[in-house]
Amino acid sequence: MSPRESDRTPAITTAHAEDYDTSAPAGTTPPAGPAAVLLTGVGKRYDIVSCFAALTRTIAVDPSPLAPAQYAAHVRAAVPLIDDPEYVPALQRLCAEHGVGAVLPLTDLDIETLAVARADGRLPALVPSPAVARATYDKHEAHLLLCRLGLPSPPTVLPEDDLDALHYPVMVKPRRGSGARSIHLAHDSAQARFFIDYVSEPTMVQRAMGGPELSIDCLGDGAGRCLNAIPRTMLESRGGESIKGEVIRDRELIELGARVMEALAVCGPATIQVFRDPDIGLAITDVNTRFGGAFPAPAYAALPARSYPELIVALASGQTVAPHVGEFDAGMTFIRYYWQLELDSRMRPTGREIVPGGPPPPR
Numbered sequence: 001m002s003p004r005e006s007d008r009t010p011a012i013t014t015a016h017a018e019d020y021d022t023s024a025p026a027g028t029t030p031p032a033g034p035a036a037v038l039l040t041g042v043g044k045r046y047d048i049v050s051c052f053a054a055l056t057r058t059i060a061v062d063p064s065p066l067a068p069a070q071y072a073a074h075v076r077a078a079v080p081l082i083d084d085p086e087y088v089p090a091l092q093r094l095c096a097e098h099g100v101g102a103v104l105p106l107t108d109l110d111i112e113t114l115a116v117a118r119a120d121g122r123l124p125a126l127v128p129s130p131a132v133a134r135a136t137y138d139k140h141e142a143h144l145l146l147c148r149l150g151l152p153s154p155p156t157v158l159p160e161d162d163l164d165a166l167h168y169p170v171m172v173k174p175r176r177g178s179g180a181r182s183i184h185l186a187h188d189s190a191q192a193r194f195f196i197d198y199v200s201e202p203t204m205v206q207r208a209m210g211g212p213e214l215s216i217d218c219l220g221d222g223a224g225r226c227l228n229a230i231p232r233t234m235l236e237s238r239g240g241e242s243i244k245g246e247v248i249r250d251r252e253l254i255e256l257g258a259r260v261m262e263a264l265a266v267c268g269p270a271t272i273q274v275f276r277d278p279d280i281g282l283a284i285t286d287v288n289t290r291f292g293g294a295f296p297a298p299a300y301a302a303l304p305a306r307s308y309p310e311l312i313v314a315l316a317s318g319q320t321v322a323p324h325v326g327e328f329d330a331g332m333t334f335i336r337y338y339w340q341l342e343l344d345s346r347m348r349p350t351g352r353e354i355v356p357g358g359p360p361p362p363r
Contacts, residue, residue, distance in 0.1 A: 035101025035316040042069035101316030126268030163189040209275035216257035217298040224265030229257030241293030249330040
C-alpha cells in the first residue's frame, strides 16, 4: 500500500468547518484562470467532481462528512441543511471567497432553492426557473407542464381520478420520488388502490410503458438554448441510477431533447428519460434538471473540448458557447463500478489503496 498522503487533502472552509478536521493543509493547486465551480450534494459522484477539478478550482458541498466525492475537490465545505435559512447565504459566502462562476446541484433536493436564489440574483446557479424547477420535482406537475407545451407524456392521473377507466397495467409512483423508490406495477384498479394506500406519500398513477427505456443527456446555456443533446440506452440500472448504457445516434431523440430543453428554457444540465412504446411512441417519464447517473456517457461521447464540464466552465467564465446539437461520437458503451477511500480518525483521506497504485487500468 502507498504511504499516507494527507498533504493532498482538500482545504476545509465555512463557518461549520468544525464538523471536519480544519488542520488539513490546502490541497493540490487548481488550474489558474477559469472561474471556480461549486457543486452541491456531491454524495458519491467522484466522477463528476473529478472532471470539474481537472478544469478549474472546484468546491464540493455536502451535509455528510462521509460523502466520498468531496475528497476529489480542491475545497470541501460544510454548510447548513437545505431547508435552513442560512443555506443560500453560506453558498453566497463560498462563491465570493473562491470566485465561483457557476453553482450546480448534483441531487434533486436543492434545485428549486438554487433556482429562487438565481432568480433573485443571489447565486450564479445553472438551474432552470423556479417554476420549472418546482414542476419537474413533482412528477404529476411535470406531466401537466409537458402536456401544456405539446410534449409527449404518458397518460397520468391522480388517485382520486377514475382508476377503473385506465388502460392497465399502470405504475403507481411517488409524485416526488427519486432513485426508483416505492414504484409499483399494478395490473388492475384493485392493485392500483392497494399500492396507493401502501405508499406513505402522495402518489400518481401512470401508464406502464412498453418498449426500450432511453435517456437524453442535455446541456443548456444561461439563455435556455440547448447546446447539445446526447441519447443513450439504459442497459442496466441500480436504484434508479443508470450504471450501464450505450451512446446512440437517434435523430428523433436528439430533436426531442432539444425541444424539451428549449421549451423549458433549462439552464444547465438535464437528463430526459423516455420510453419508445410500441403503441403510443416516444413519451417522457421524467425530466431531471441535473446530471444523471450516466454522466460518463456524454463525457465519453463529447467531441474534443466539448464535454459538458468544459462547456460549463466556459459559461461560468463568461464565454459564449455556440449550440452544436447532434455533434458527438456514438457507439461507445460505459460501465460503472465501485471504488473507495480510507479516512483516518480525523476524517482525512490516508491515500492508502487496497491495491497498490489504485485501480489497475483496464486490460
